[in-house]
Amino acid sequence: MVKGLYTAYTGMVNEQNRLDIMTNNLANVNTTGFKKEGSTSQSFADVLAYNIKDKSEFYLAKRMGTNNPGVRIGENYTDWQEGPLKQTGNTYDLALSGNGFFQIEFTDKSGNTSTKYTRDGSFTLNNNGELVTKDGDYVLDADGERITIDPTQDAEINGQGQIWQNGTLRATIGLTDFEDYNYIEKYGENLYQTVDGATEQDATATVNSGYLEQSNVNVVSEMVTMIAIQRQYESNQKVIRTMDSSLEVAVNNLGRVN
Secondary structure (H helix, E strand, O other): OOOHHHHHHHHHHHHHHHHHHHHHHOOOOOOOOOOOEEEEEEOHHHHEEEEEOOOOOOOOOOOOHHHHOEEEEEEEEEEEOOOOOEEOOOOOEEEOOOOEEEEEEEEOOOOEEEEEEEEEEEEEEEOEEEEEEOOOEEEOOOOOOOOOOOOOOOOOEEEOOOEEEEEEEEEEEEEEEEEOOEEEHHHHHOOEEOOOOOOOOOEEEEEEEEEEEOOOOOOHHHHHHHHHHHHHHHHHHHHHHHHHHHHHHHHHOOOOOO
């Protein structure tokens, strides 16, 4: 009976985790270049099933049996599928078609500077003619340097990320890709950072000037998932209520002497 309570409880925890991830996806449905996340679930392996409170034999945990007591949260993952492109007409709005990321010089609140990566190409020129993100972080060129052009002249950006002004190549936007996306993680502010083991490689993406990549979140799909999560959560609640009622009867009535 108690095992059943635990099984239902772990099911509720798993559905809560799924709901947290899904609501974050919905909150970022209008975030440029956002990649939705998902989660997996796994059954508890038999070897993890221990009665940790039973210390009758030399204070060693004992096996509960061969049953798998419920579900445990697995791994979260990112869906790297490209989002649709939206035309803006702004030269410095850039969208990537294919695999790759823009390189950004990011400075945190402590003044530490590092290179981050993003698919959000909503860039602009500051007063000094430097290409920056909407948060003011610098966009880097192919050599890892800040991009500076003449803000008083019109510019054209081709599919290779080359910035031309008056027939002169002024800079090439830096793009990079990674062999395995399992070695990059979300940092915040729509940026990504590498973790130990990340290996860079040349990006194959095409730069589209005057466009922005939209979020790859499908609102209808996420709402359907929300309904499924709610029903599964309620089912586990009903299991707990039923078992609680049965335990109440067992404790209060079965042992009563008339």
